[in-house]
Amino acid sequence: MTIKLQPKVLTGTxxxxxxxAIVEGAIAxxxxxxxxxxxxxxxxxxxYVTYRLPAxxxxxxxxxxxxIASINMCIGASWAGSKVMTATSGPGFSLKQExxxxxxxxxxxxxxVNIQRGGPSTGLPTFSAQGDYMQVQFGSHGxxxxxxxxxxxxxxxxxxxxxxxxxxxxxxxxxILLLDGDVGxxxxxxxxxxxxxxxxxxxxxPPPGTDKNSFKQFDITGQDDLVPPMAHFGEGYHIFGTxxxxxxxxxxxxxxxxxxxxxxxxxxxxxxNNHLYPKPEEYYLEDAEVIxxxxxxxxxxxxxxxxxxxxxGLKAGLLRLITVWPFPKEQIEELAQRAELVVAEMxxxxxxxxxxxxxxxxxxxxxxxxxxxxxxxxxLEGLKKAxxx
Amino acid sequence: xxxxxxxxxxxxxxxxxxxxxGCGLCIAFCPKNCLGFSDEYNDKGxxxxxxxxxxxxxxCYMCERSCPDFAIFIDENEQTEKExxxxxxxxxxxxxx
Amino acid sequence: MTAKKKTNEIxxxxxxxxxxxxxxxxxxxxxxKYAIPTIYCPGCGIGTTIQAFLEAITKYTxxxxxxxxxxxxxxxxxxxxxxxxxxGFHAIHGRAIPFASGVEIARPDIKPVIISGDGDLFSIGMxxxxxxxxxxxxxxxxxxxxxxxxxxxxxxxPTTPVGALTKTTPYGKISYxxxxxxxxxxxxxxxxxxxxxxxxxxxxKAIARGMNHQGFSFIxxxxxxxxxxxxxxxxxxxxxxxxxxxxxxxxxxEKDINKxxxxxxxxxxxxxxxxxxxxxxxxxxxxRPIEFSERIVNAYEIKKS
Ligand SMILES: Cc1ncc(C[n+]2csc(CCOP(=O)(O)OP(=O)(O)O)c2C)c(N)n1
Ligand code: SF4
Ligand code: SF4
Ligand code: SF4
Ligand SMILES: [Mg+2]
Numbered sequence: 001m002t003i004k005l006q007p008k009v010l011t012g013t014x015x016x017x018x019x020x021a022i023v024e025g026a027i028a029x030x031x032x033x034x035x036x037x038x039x040x041x042x043x044x045x046x047x048y049v050t051y052r053l054p055a056x057x058x059x060x061x062x063x064x065x066x067x068i069a070s071i072n073m074c075i076g077a078s079w080a081g082s083k084v085m086t087a088t089s090g091p092g093f094s095l096k097q098e099x100x101x102x103x104x105x106x107x108x109x110x111x112x113v114n115i116q117r118g119g120p121s122t123g124l125p126t127f128s129a130q131g132d133y134m135q136v137q138f139g140s141h142g143x144x145x146x147x148x149x150x151x152x153x154x155x156x157x158x159x160x161x162x163x164x165x166x167x168x169x170x171x172x173x174x175x176i177l178l179l180d181g182d183v184g185x186x187x188x189x190x191x192x193x194x195x196x197x198x199x200x201x202x203x204x205x206p207p208p209g210t211d212k213n214s215f216k217q218f219d220i221t222g223q224d225d226l227v228p229p230m231a232h233f234g235e236g237y238h239i240f241g242t243x244x245x246x247x248x249x250x251x252x253x254x255x256x257x258x259x260x261x262x263x264x265x266x267x268x269x270x271x272x273n274n275h276l277y278p279k280p281e282e283y284y285l286e287d288a289e290v291i292x293x294x295x296x297x298x299x300x301x302x303x304x305x306x307x308x309x310x311x312x313g314l315k316a317g318l319l320r321l322i323t324v325w326p327f328p329k330e331q332i333e334e335l336a337q338r339a340e341l342v343v344a345e346m347x348x349x350x351x352x353x354x355x356x357x358x359x360x361x362x363x364x365x366x367x368x369x370x371x372x373x374x375x376x377x378x379x380l381e382g383l384k385k386a387x388x389x
Numbered sequence: 390x391x392x393x394x395x396x397x398x399x400x401x402x403x404x405x406x407x408x409x410x411g412c413g414l415c416i417a418f419c420p421k422n423c424l425g426f427s428d429e430y431n432d433k434g435x436x437x438x439x440x441x442x443x444x445x446x447x448x449c450y451m452c453e454r455s456c457p458d459f460a461i462f463i464d465e466n467e468q469t470e471k472e473x474x475x476x477x478x479x480x481x482x483x484x485x486x
Numbered sequence: 487m488t489a490k491k492k493t494n495e496i497x498x499x500x501x502x503x504x505x506x507x508x509x510x511x512x513x514x515x516x517x518x519k520y521a522i523p524t525i526y527c528p529g530c531g532i533g534t535t536i537q538a539f540l541e542a543i544t545k546y547t548x549x550x551x552x553x554x555x556x557x558x559x560x561x562x563x564x565x566x567x568x569x570x571x572x573x574g575f576h577a578i579h580g581r582a583i584p585f586a587s588g589v590e591i592a593r594p595d596i597k598p599v600i601i602s603g604d605g606d607l608f609s610i611g612m613x614x615x616x617x618x619x620x621x622x623x624x625x626x627x628x629x630x631x632x633x634x635x636x637x638x639x640x641x642x643x644p645t646t647p648v649g650a651l652t653k654t655t656p657y658g659k660i661s662y663x664x665x666x667x668x669x670x671x672x673x674x675x676x677x678x679x680x681x682x683x684x685x686x687x688x689x690x691k692a693i694a695r696g697m698n699h700q701g702f703s704f705i706x707x708x709x710x711x712x713x714x715x716x717x718x719x720x721x722x723x724x725x726x727x728x729x730x731x732x733x734x735x736x737x738x739x740e741k742d743i744n745k746x747x748x749x750x751x752x753x754x755x756x757x758x759x760x761x762x763x764x765x766x767x768x769x770x771x772x773x774r775p776i777e778f779s780e781r782i783v784n785a786y787e788i789k790k791s
Contacts, residue, residue, distance in 0.1 A: 001786045033592055060591050060782055065617040069584040072577060076557075076588025079575060080596065084588070102578050233573045233589055234596045236552045240518075240568060242576035251521060252568060252576070392502040392509060401502065403509045408522060412529030417725040425496070435528065443500035454541075454686040455728075457533025458523055459511045 025161025127371030288317030529724025531709030546694030580611030640714030738766030
């Protein structure tokens with residue numbers, strides 16, 4: 001079949017949905033492969049990427065046998081030198097957990113999109129939710145430092161996909177793009193910049209002239225950012241990766257001290273690169289006496305609630321988290337000292353856990369599950385209640 | 390490492406006691422019964438296999454290929470190989486003539 | 487009598503006191519030497535299979551070593567990739583094949599070789615194997631069939647013969663075992679061979695032939711886990727098990743290729759052991775469907791306008 005070559009970056013103004021924007025972001029970032037298994041509400045991504053990627057000269061965009069295969073194929077392709085992405089929703093994200101653990105352990109750059117839907121189990125397949133927040137950080141066994149970003153608009157779906165790839169490449173770690181179904185599906189105006197105005201960053205590679213025999217795939221000597229340069233298969237470095245606790249050569253060694261050193265380094269690596277992760281967005285925080293913390297679609301509702309509150313004379317503010325993991329703890333600590341905190345989310349209360357932990361005081365939860373975000377009225381009521389305390 | 394050289398054919402057979410796990414496969418599958426357990430134990434505690442009758446060895450590689458631990462192997466003596474090749478050529482030429 | 491006694495004497499006269507050079511195993515360059523000795527029990531067939539693979543890539547195929555990636559899953563066999571000094575990856579349990587598929591699709595010039603266990607590839611990872619075979623992805627799968635889950639201590643695997651005693655079938659295995667080669671063929675493998683670890687050279691040659699084949703090639707290695715399978719079934723040690731393989735193997739010949747692959751069931755009698763192990767090259771499709779990466783390239787022609 002003959003297909004017409006399409007531009008990699010669709011510069012200009014479009015009226016599209018979030019899923020579309022994610023695919024465009026990924027293609028602009030330069031993905032070569034995409035592997036996934038269809039699931040609502042992420043199917044649209046899968047469908048659109050299989051149309052777009054071959055037409056920009058990408059190697060392959062495929063439906064594979066299941067989500068476990070897709071995440072492991074992504075890891076393989078990344079080790080072979082590709083930028084890769086996979087996309088799924090709750091049940092598939094659960095299946096990917098063991099593979100994601102492997103990606104954290106082997107420091108494999110890749111982006112995994114999770115368009116959240118109602119759960120547990122099959123739950124509300126086509127309805128929106130924010131119930132996978134904890135799974136991102138605690139879903140795979142053991143300790144690992146997750147990185148996750150949550151957009152709240154179609155524009156941000158595009159922008160943050162590029163950011164997610166840049167972080168993933170720079171930190172040598174998987175990055176989760178954690179959306180609620182609503183942001184994936186809603187239509188908005190989106191502005192795609194010119195190709196040359198996009199900042200695309202690729203992974204650190206062994207410098208030219210590196211001795212192939214002595215190269216170590218996880219060696220951080222001389223790397224201030226604690227990120228080891230990454231060699232690829234087929235380049236003669238004889239690299240080795242394993243999910244087992246390993247030395248900087250990649251060779252496994254089951255040793256208590258080594259394990260501790262390795263896991264601490266992974267945490268430190270993610271922490272030290274903090275400047276790369278988008279900061280929370282602040283609305284009316286200067287004089288706020290009560291602050292709502294929210295992400296994604298709930299944050300849009302919350303912003304309306306803050307505006308309504310201000311109208312009524314209540315000094316309310318909004319802190320919208322964009323980077324949801326690592327959790328912006330300093331900011332919460334600071335805000336908690338001068339204001340009451342409210343958390344608005346589409347779950348029984350997941351985001352409120354780290355908020356309360358760092359606020360070191362009880363915060364008020366405005367929760368709504370079943371597919372609709374907490375309404376501005378619900379959040380406004382919460383703001384008032386929290387203020388009165 | 391213990392090195393034996395075949396008295397006529399000059400190739401070497403090497404046993405590496407640091408790698409041997411004493412499974413006995415090489416001993417059992419040697420068609421000429423050349424190998425045997427030594428009285429030595431290596432530092433991992435395995436009783437190691439050693440060459441006992443190199444004269445009988447026919448360089449069949451059975452020991453090298455049965456060994457799961459890369460602990461026994463043959464090293465061709467290139468010098469002798471070359472000599473043998475020359476000899477062979479000579480005899481063939483003689484035959485022709 | 488006296489003559490025999492004489493041959494049993496240890497002859498130290500051939501020992502070389504000051505060897506003329508430093509000797510090393512012919513495959514030392516291809517081993518991660520610091521990882522040797524392996525974790526394997528003495529006499530385990532996995533080590534022999536690793537050697538057969540190294541022999542294959544050294545002697546019987548021209549594929550540049552730089553283009554080979556050895557991938558394994560979890561299990562005793564799973565550790566194989568860590569001992570081989572090539573590009574390698576030790577994936578999670580059952581997922582060596584999808585990892586390898588990712589590598590192959592991203593870099594079609596690379597030849598992924600999977601060395602993994604029967605449990606890893608045919609229990610937890612069975613779905614992936616079927617799909618990789620169906621897609622005819624250009625990779626070589628070497629499965630070590632030792633009839634058991636070795637690493638975890640000897641629980642029954644989908645390859646454990648009926649009646650066999652294992653840690654989790656203390657009254658004898660009830661369900662039927664898989665015929666791995668048949669499964670691979672049925673799902674679309676375009677090359678398939680089976681050998682026991684006793685048949686070293688044919689095995690090495692078959693591995694190379696499988697690697698030279700473009701498309702999904704499958705090599706089943708019947709191996710001895712005397713420690714966790716043999717011991718509980720009175721099969722003796724590594725030596726006894728390999729002698730049994732030698733006796734039980736029934737070699738197919740070149741002319742049987744592509745014909746009798748459906749007559750390859752392994753026979754096992756409780757209390758006796760393996761009584762029949764058909765080995766040989768079962769299938770080699772010459773007019774193969776084009777392998778996957780090539781099909782991707784051929785699938786669409788991009789019009790630049
Ligand atoms: C998801 C998961 N489940 C279970 C295990 C435990 N496990 C490790 S190896 C193994 C079986 C290995 O058997 P096989 O593949 O036949 O390899 P062998 O040890 O026999 O070579 C199991 C069940 C695991 N590592 N991961
Ligand atoms: S090469 Fe053959 S004859 Fe010689 S020791 Fe080894 S197995 Fe025995
Ligand atoms: S086969 Fe190898 S490990 Fe086993 S006894 Fe012989 S030399 Fe030692
Ligand atoms: S348990 Fe079995 S398969 Fe594992 S190393 Fe020992 S003999 Fe080999
Ligand atoms: Mg097994």
